[in-house]
Amino acid sequence: xxxxxxxxxxxxxxxxxxxxxxxxxxxxxxxxxxxxxxxxxxxxxxxxxxxxxxxxxxxxxxxxxxxxxxxxxxxxxxxxxxxxxxxxxxxxxxxxxxxxxxxxxxxxxxxxxxxxxxxxxxxxxxxxxxxxxxxxxxxxxxxxxxxxxxxxxxxxxxxxxxxxxxxxxxxxxxxxxxxxxxxxxxxxxxxxxxxxxxxxxxxxxx
Numbered sequence: 001x002x003x004x005x006x007x008x009x010x011x012x013x014x015x016x017x018x019x020x021x022x023x024x025x026x027x028x029x030x031x032x033x034x035x036x037x038x039x040x041x042x043x044x045x046x047x048x049x050x051x052x053x054x055x056x057x058x059x060x061x062x063x064x065x066x067x068x069x070x071x072x073x074x075x076x077x078x079x080x081x082x083x084x085x086x087x088x089x090x091x092x093x094x095x096x097x098x099x100x101x102x103x104x105x106x107x108x109x110x111x112x113x114x115x116x117x118x119x120x121x122x123x124x125x126x127x128x129x130x131x132x133x134x135x136x137x138x139x140x141x142x143x144x145x146x147x148x149x150x151x152x153x154x155x156x157x158x159x160x161x162x163x164x165x166x167x168x169x170x171x172x173x174x175x176x177x178x179x180x181x182x183x184x185x186x187x188x189x190x191x192x193x194x195x196x197x198x199x200x201x202x203x204x205x206x
Contacts, residue, residue: 012045013053017063019043024064024108032112034061061112062124068109069131075102076135088146089200096161096199100192103169110166143203157202165195 019042023034036057040047054060079095086094103110117123123132140154149157168191177183180190 016043016050016053020060020064031115032108058116058119062116065109065112068106083142092199092203093196096196097192100165100195103165104188107170110170161199
């Protein structure tokens with residue numbers, strides 16, 4: 001593709017992604033999406049420039065998740081530090097609660113992640129290699145040592161909890177009220193307690 005005149009720097013790339021994040025909206029069917037033309041207008045670049053940096057809308061949406069992964073990485077660092085300061089059961093309970101609260105706060109990013117996973121049929125390969133892989137390796141070893149699980153079982157346990165937390169964090173308020181018996185913050189607290197109990201049962205089955 002010919003390089004557009006206004007495709008000139010990392011700053012342009014950053015401006016496009018920032019504009020896309022601002023333009024992210026939830027559609028009537030609950031899907032998170034952007035209109036590329038509006039992104040171009042907000043970023044002050046041509047459509048050709050956007051396509052130069054991002055050949056598909058999906059690649060632009062994936063870039064919108066970079067800051068989400070930065071925040072997730074910061075949480076992982078905090079939890080790793082916590083592992084040296086508390087007993088195993090308290091660590092698992094606190095980690096489950098923190099991750100659930102993080103997921104609730106990141107609902108839009110989770111919806112976007114779910115959409116892109118569904119379209120690709122898997123987690124984007126770079127994310128799988130550089131994010132999920134190292135996180136799984138580190139936490140699976142930690143959990144295996146604490147709970148007496150083998151590493152493979154620990155990895156599956158992490159994936160089980162990840163799926164559970166993602167699903168529960170994305171519950172609409174009406175669904176939350178029907179399932180948990182309360183909506184809003186009260187319902188979220190009930191779910192948080194449930195997530196903590198499930199995590200303890202999975203990691204310490206005996």
